[in-house]
Amino acid sequence: MTDEPATDPWAPLRRTTQARIGLGRAGTSLPTRRVLEFATAHAAARDAVHEPLDVAALVAQVAALGLDLGEPVHVESRAATRGEYLRRPDLGRVPASLEPLADAERGADVAIVLADGLSSRAMADHGAALLGALVGALRAAPGGLRLAVPVVATQARLALGDHVGEALGVDVVLVVIGERPGLSVADSLGIYLTLQPRPGRADSERNCISNVHPPDGLGYDQAARVAVSLVAGARRLGRSGVDLKDRSGDELVG
Template sequence: MTSLPTPRGLTDLRALTPARVALGRTGVSLTTDALLDFTLAHARARDAVHAAFDVDSLAEELDTLGLSPLRVASRAVGRRDYLARPDLGRQLDPVARAVLEQQTSTADLAVVVGDGLSPVAVQAQAADVVRRLLPRLAAAGISVGPAVIATGARVALGDEIGALLGARIVLVLIGERPGMSAPASLGAYVTFGPRPGRTDADRNCVSNIHAAGISADEAAFKIAWLVREALARGSSGVALKDESGDGSVAPRLSAP
């Protein structure tokens, strides 16, 4: 007779996720430990948003990967401006725009690394993701232009950058809004045919890249698949479903 599996309890669930489940209570309130943990997580999330963006160290890391990074800024002046005016984070500063207008590139892909809402996430993971991504792109015959490091960046800033560089596709690696259990989560956004006016429906996103989420290697695999397929199909976003984990889909090894 086949025995039934032993039921799993809340303790097992808590071991599988950093999410706050089964916190317990004292009267009508949280326990002291749960409240202190929440307060600490909230402080870490706030610190991640306001952390300094170390452009120099990031540029050095990307330079060692052969990407010769350019440095630009959005029209958001300072962190307060960035948080209060998301629209300014989607537009290049005039000086930065002039710099990019002088660049000439015939590369398929433009890589943009922006601080976003968690500079901590960018410092921790962006260079590692790029390092693991480049060999996959090279194997697929996809050329990569100079990287662009953007300060005060929102995701859509990559559309203007990609258009100015003449890239067929843009990849934006950016710090995601900190969660209470993931203050250092990186997001990757792939957009075919970048140009101002693109919307989120035109992008594919690989989210939750952090120590307790998607690993840098897994993210690089998914990003490479999305870039390759977007170039092959001539579209991204809602027109491109992420089937990178589906073994029945034959990979395309080169762009047309």
């Protein structure tokens, strides 16, 4: 016996969204299929949060892109374990040491930090490809922006990028970070832009490009185009954050 009607009027709408709509009922509860889907999504979200990032695999993926930026540098936060990272957000905002950056060239225009954040799965699935799109778009920007060596940050919160950006002496830091998993998406990346990064920057001084996880979310190239537009706008305005708006779509408005 099926737990759903033969004709499901919600089916066409459900194919257009990852939201949980029109779940149906079986007696006083949900249909078995929907309960199992929920449990599977919950397990995927937990795994995305708790599983450590495979740094060696990510570095190999980046090397395969042939970006000519040097091998990514690995920086760790002060959170020693994944459990401590989740219990102590403050430790994830501060690097255990910046010594790995000691030999890196300083003074580039933009640094890109690949941070595991709250979804190591998102970084493993999309990090290298998004980095490739960002590097290509930044290099093609007017003036040819100079890029620092990529940095992989583990047990990392967003503010750790401020320390990295200051250490590298860059004008702008882009932190690509795994976003908090939900019950619809467990592999989404965000890109956070901060002009003149330094410890103590407030979140209101950053710009965010969220929901990067093709094919269902924002695509790599589209996210990169928005990032380049924001980088140019921040440098022109002299500020990032709430004073800076995305103008990447202006050319589409007739």
